[in-house]
Amino acid sequence: MKINLENRIIIWASVIVAGLLGWGIFxxxxxxSLFGMLNGDVRRFSQWPLFTIGKVPLTPLFLFKCMVFxxxxxxxxxxxxxxxxxxxxxxxSMDPGRQYSFVRVAGYVIFLLGLVIGLDTTGLNLRSLxxxxxxxxxxxxxxxxxxxxxxxxGIVILWEGPxxxxxxxxxxxxxxxxIRIGARxxxxxxxxxxxxxxxxxxxxNSRVANWTANDRTVRFTIxxxxxxxxxxxxxxxxxxxxxxxxxxxxTDPAPAVMVTGFGDNSVNxxxxxxxxxxxDRTGYLKSDLFMEIFRVFREKKIExxxxxxxxxxxxxNAPLVIANPPExxxxxxxxxxxxx
Numbered sequence: 001m002k003i004n005l006e007n008r009i010i011i012w013a014s015v016i017v018a019g020l021l022g023w024g025i026f027x028x029x030x031x032x033s034l035f036g037m038l039n040g041d042v043r044r045f046s047q048w049p050l051f052t053i054g055k056v057p058l059t060p061l062f063l064f065k066c067m068v069f070x071x072x073x074x075x076x077x078x079x080x081x082x083x084x085x086x087x088x089x090x091x092x093s094m095d096p097g098r099q100y101s102f103v104r105v106a107g108y109v110i111f112l113l114g115l116v117i118g119l120d121t122t123g124l125n126l127r128s129l130x131x132x133x134x135x136x137x138x139x140x141x142x143x144x145x146x147x148x149x150x151x152x153x154g155i156v157i158l159w160e161g162p163x164x165x166x167x168x169x170x171x172x173x174x175x176x177x178x179i180r181i182g183a184r185x186x187x188x189x190x191x192x193x194x195x196x197x198x199x200x201x202x203x204x205n206s207r208v209a210n211w212t213a214n215d216r217t218v219r220f221t222i223x224x225x226x227x228x229x230x231x232x233x234x235x236x237x238x239x240x241x242x243x244x245x246x247x248x249x250x251t252d253p254a255p256a257v258m259v260t261g262f263g264d265n266s267v268n269x270x271x272x273x274x275x276x277x278x279x280d281r282t283g284y285l286k287s288d289l290f291m292e293i294f295r296v297f298r299e300k301k302i303e304x305x306x307x308x309x310x311x312x313x314x315x316x317n318a319p320l321v322i323a324n325p326p327e328x329x330x331x332x333x334x335x336x337x338x339x340x
Contacts, residue, residue: 073114081107100165101158153200170209219274225266227303250274265305
């Protein structure tokens with residue numbers, strides 16, 4: 001089950017509230033039983049100050065209200081994101097990837113603004129939280145650098161938009177489609193239907209190839225070679241007809257055939273094609289084109305040479321001397337036996 005950022009905050013807030021309650025009860029040894037206090041005077045227990053932050057006493061009732069407020073704020077943020085995505089942005093010309101980024105950033109902003117407003121409404125002096133901020137700073141310095149770096153990188157990715165939902169990317173050794181941009185990592189689904197979670201900081205600190213940053217058009221190259229006896233003009237026409245005959249190959253930009261060089265055994269040629277319908281399955285399109293090229297080339301008698309080496313032995317007029325021939329040795333041994 002996926003746990004988003006708001007749910008994590010609620011869980012951590014609940015844990016903190018439970019910890020504060022336990023600490024407050026531990027600091028008041030005269031209250032030996034929580035159930036005894038509840039049976040004796042629920043109101044007195046609910047208004048019992050555990051400790052104070054600034055001039056605001058933190059009572060169990062105050063902590064309970066804070067937890068309810070966080071839950072309500074989380075649901076409001078989620079409803080706002082759903083409304084923004086389905087009722088507003090879905091009727092615009094914005095592409096789905098940018099819609100997702102805008103909705104995520106708007107949800108974070110609404111949640112943080114609501115949290116600040118709620119703390120200010122309770123009368124809690126935000127300056128008094130500097131101590132907590134200092135403690136968090138020490139924690140970040142000891143072991144939370146990666147978490148904070150990934151979170152900040154996620155905000156930068158959503159705001160700047162170098163990658164978006166649905167993009168096909170290459171980062172490190174990972175190639176696939178972006179299916180989710182989270183607070184800590186980005187989910188990339190490979191062509192083997194394997195989901196790899198890449199830390200957000202890698203998209204900021206390393207090079208990323210985004211195949212669909214501008215549009216869904218993907219161009220790739222099919223290399224091949226023909227013999228030196230081939231008619232290159234005919235080969236070019238054959239390859240162009242093969243590319244144009246495939247329904248997934250775009251006519252604009254049109255396919256192109258280029259001679260890339262002269263090899264040891266063949267003339268090197270490249271067929272360049274573009275597609276939008278097979279963006280996530282370029283391997284299948286390459287396979288179809290390879291098989292069609294092989295079939296047509298065999299029909300047209302166009303030779304595709306394979307790597308080979310010819311060894312030429314030069315003849316010489318010098319006599320061939322064999323040291324200690326086997327036949328002569330045998331004859332010599334037989335003559336010695338007869339003499340004996």
